[in-house]
Amino acid sequence: MSYIVAIDGPAGAGKGTITKLVAKDLGLVSIDTGMLYRCHALAVLRNKIPISNEKEVAGILEKIDINLKNKNNKQLVFLNGEDVSTQIRTPEVSGIVSQTSSFPSVREKITKIERKIGYDWLKEGKNIIMEGRDITTVVFPDAKVKIYLDATPIERAKRRCRQNKRNGINQSFEEVLQAIMERDKNDMNKPVGALKKAPDAIYVDSSKSSVNKIKHKIISIIKQKTKEIEQ
Ligand code: DC
Numbered sequence: 001m002s003y004i005v006a007i008d009g010p011a012g013a014g015k016g017t018i019t020k021l022v023a024k025d026l027g028l029v030s031i032d033t034g035m036l037y038r039c040h041a042l043a044v045l046r047n048k049i050p051i052s053n054e055k056e057v058a059g060i061l062e063k064i065d066i067n068l069k070n071k072n073n074k075q076l077v078f079l080n081g082e083d084v085s086t087q088i089r090t091p092e093v094s095g096i097v098s099q100t101s102s103f104p105s106v107r108e109k110i111t112k113i114e115r116k117i118g119y120d121w122l123k124e125g126k127n128i129i130m131e132g133r134d135i136t137t138v139v140f141p142d143a144k145v146k147i148y149l150d151a152t153p154i155e156r157a158k159r160r161c162r163q164n165k166r167n168g169i170n171q172s173f174e175e176v177l178q179a180i181m182e183r184d185k186n187d188m189n190k191p192v193g194a195l196k197k198a199p200d201a202i203y204v205d206s207s208k209s210s211v212n213k214i215k216h217k218i219i220s221i222i223k224q225k226t227k228e229i230e231q
Contacts, residue, residue: 009149012156033132038088058105134193
């Protein structure tokens with residue numbers, strides 16, 4: 001029987017990197033749900049919708065088509081058939097997605113999209129690994145494997161600084177740390193879909209371990225849990 005691995009955690013904990021590596025090793029379909037929220041935010045920008053207007057911000061989801069596709073082991077996101085995988089990473093989108101994703105009516109609609117994507121893969125007999133902020137708690141609370149991947153704010157800020165340096169972005173460590181703590185506060189205090197550890201999720205701290213070590217740890221959790229299912 002096909003199974004779901006659900007992973008949640010704060011920005012910079014390594015969910016994206018780890019999820020892709022685990023998916024590759026175990027042959028799972030990996031799904032990054034942040035791309036759906038970013039695609040919606042891009043549609044809000046393109047349609048010049050005032051971001052404080054929840055009705056319009058959520059309403060646009062009735063008029064657009066958001067779709068994920070996997071190409072050469074890479075996840076792409078399509079807005080009305082157009083590949084917008086690069087456009088969703090601009091500072092403009094990053095600047096509003098926290099707010100557009102906080103509206104309950106937006107989350108309700110995107111949760112439906114996430115479940116449909118998940119069930120469609122399961123129907124095809126695939127196992128999936130889905131990462132986000134509320135996958136273990138709201139989207140697939142009955143997932144066979146549930147993991148909360150965490151790291152200290154200082155470690156996440158160090159990672160973000162290294163990433164910024166590679167991308168030519170100049171921001172002090174203090175500024176980066178402040179932004180991360182601000183984002184944690186927003187993510188953890190959303191009225192619906194707030195980031196929190198599900199009581200039955202396994203807590204994994206990536207602060208002091210290499211990517212490889214965390215990958216192996218998560219693979220062994222998945223193997224253990226799926227063996228339990230088979231028994
Ligand atoms: O993982 P990310 O940074 O690409 O996510 C983009 C935004 O979407 C971020 O502000 C958190 C939000 N998000 C969410 O609220 N729920 C999810 N399941 C995934 C992302």
